[in-house]
Amino acid sequence: MIDFWLAAGLLLLVALSFLLIPILRSRRAQLEEDRTALNVALYQERVAELQTQQEEGVLDAAQMDAGRAEAARELLADTEGVAAPRVSRLGKPAPLLAAILVPVLGLALYLHFGASDKVELTREFSQAPKSMEEMTQRLERAVAAQPDSAEALYFLGRTYMTQDRPADAAKIFERTVNLAGRQPELLGQWAQALYFADGKQWSDKIQALTDEALKADPKEVTSLGLLGIAAFEGERYQQAVDYWNRLLEQLPADDKSRIALQGGITRATEKLVASGGQVAKAPAAKASALLKVSVDLAPELKAKVQPGDSVFIFARATSGPPAPLAAKRLTVADLPATVELGDADAMMPQLKLSNFPEVQLVARISRAGQPTAGEWIGRSQPLSSSTTAPQKLTIDSPDK
Template structure:
């Protein structure tokens, strides 16, 4: 803020200079006018004196003319360099009043309509927080300054949840939904906050929110975990296992919560068995895994660069043209062994196993674009259930597709 006020003060001085300099110049001009008037009066007095001497017979006509010429030269010498007559004077109160009121008015308008609070927040967020409380205060100030920011509301809600303030978090997530729309992630967070704020009691509202979230995204992790918790608390252990297994399938392999989740699945299974039940094992869904060895044609080795991108993908032999599964590497990696599986699907509903026949494609793109390149290799249509390794050579100009 010190830098802001220094800059504002400098601008104020510049503005004052534009208004005060003409005033000072006007005063100097006034002094010049006063001196010129005095010289003219002295000249007229000298002429009258010469005229009196002529009348007294002290001077003759020639001496009178000489005296007048001498007085005129003196007057001219005294008035040289003086400014011409001015139409108006600037030494009036109006410029002084304007010099003071204009900056004051500008500052008042800025403080009312300006973004001083946002400037302060930007400066504050540029520094690392000293504590969790400091970060919370910053987020609260950001939300107060920008109440229509869905991102700010969402992150503050997550912060409140980490501080065991679920009721406050629920209000923020509800506001986020109104601003950003009913996105599955936000619906899941809202439902979780309401669940813990309501003493872990399941309600029709929670059922509706998690249903909507999982319909929009079957892999929405917060809703899956919450449904598992609610089922476990309600002693519906098979249902808890099912939800937590679905959650476990979408978590990254290095996610630190996997161990706790696996422990929860085991506890639910043990309670189910201890109660005389049997854990239902769902049949594994059919998956596809295709192996391909990608190599570069001998004639192309001198025409490509080691850093050129190589895209290896599978697409439906009869169906949408977009890739079903894709891997990326560079020419320097060739030859390479690549695996394309359902886990590499770009969209959940566009898996390899959803199509009976697929085609394998490898494309070199100097611009790094998977849909457009310079060289390509294609396989014949293959069953998506093929397990034998396929060989794919990039050796043809790319003419899409």
């Protein structure tokens, strides 16, 4: 904060200079005015002395006139260049009073309306915290300084959960929901905090929150994990297995929590079998689609394109949304080329090749780099999304 206050002090000095400079100038003018008055007094004294000498017969009329002229020239030389005195309506006390009030009022207004606490927080967050307690204190001060920041509230709630303070986290997540809206992830976090704050007792409110979260997003991971825990604690082992399997499908392959989750599924399965139950088989997963396509340029077009022109290769549903289901980007210099389009290349999770029975392959050249419009295009006939045979696609037509 020292550099901040130094900068603020420098700005105050600049502001004061606009008030103090006129005062210094007026003082200089006063000095010049005083010097002029002194010169005039000396002139008058010299003239009186000459008159006395003339009356005593020491000087004649010609000498008297010469002496008077000499004194006048000296007075003119001493007062030459002195500006006429300026009269200030405000007087001297007003600028001095303003010079005192400016820094005092400036400091008072900043302390009331300013954000020195936010400046300090910004400096603190630029450095890594030394402990979890220090991070919590920073987040608490951030929430106090910015009570309408949903992001700060969210991180504080997550921090409280890691510190085993679910009751505090539940209050924070409720405030976050009120600020940011009833987003599925926030609802799941709120429900989880309430569950642990109530001593792992399920309630209608928790059920309502998880139902709302999964209705908006069936893949909301916190709600799926929480429902699995509640089912396991309630000895509803088949439901626990189902919820945790759904959660397992959403986690990346390298997610470290997959091991613990798989262990929970195994324990739930063992308890289900030990109690005389039978594990229901999960429905077979839909096979992922993968199309292999070779793309080339018609010979008559090779002289009409440039090596740096973009080439967009994509598959789209013949009956469905116009958005590409999978896409790759190359340049004309890369042609001919062979690419693979599959579910992993989906533009959106809900728009996968395997979700549509029939697709069309398209390759477009766009000098402007726009995937939706270009100069040349090639299209395939409709084909099944489950096709495994390699496909050939030639860019040979104007893009209309």
